[in-house]
Amino acid sequence: MAQPLRGVAQRGGGAGPFGDAGGRSIVRYAPDGGHVHHPTGPVLIGFKDGQGNLRRGEYLVDGVDTLEITASDYPTMTWKEGTKKLTDVCDKIA
Numbered sequence: 001m002a003q004p005l006r007g008v009a010q011r012g013g014g015a016g017p018f019g020d021a022g023g024r025s026i027v028r029y030a031p032d033g034g035h036v037h038h039p040t041g042p043v044l045i046g047f048k049d050g051q052g053n054l055r056r057g058e059y060l061v062d063g064v065d066t067l068e069i070t071a072s073d074y075p076t077m078t079w080k081e082g083t084k085k086l087t088d089v090c091d092k093i094a
Contacts (some may be wrong), residue, residue: 021060025067033071044089045077053077060087 023041030036043060049056052075061067063083069075077086 023062030071035069037069039065039067042085045075047075051075054061054086057091058089060089061085 010065020042021044023039023043025037025039025042025043028036029040039061044058045061046058047054051073054077056076061077062085064080065083066078067075068078
């Protein structure tokens with residue numbers, strides 16, 4: 001399941017925390033167990049291999065976006081057109 005994170009650092013590589021991930025999210029819970037997040041400000045989101053509409057990794061997400069997680073834990077990120085701000089944190093600290 002996609003999880004909001006506060007910070008990322010490379011183990012043993014000496015890289016420090018990566019950017020600002022201090023945003024917040026309003027969450028709407030559905031009766032079936034799914035939930036929808038409406039983040040404000042930059043947040044870190046993790047995706048598992050083969051699960052979700054982004055490849056496996058950790059992402060710094062900003063812009064006008066929505067994270068929908070179904071009752072079966074399938075996450076989908078969407079952005080309002082023209083506002084997508086997505087940084088692959090693993091690529092940045094590798």
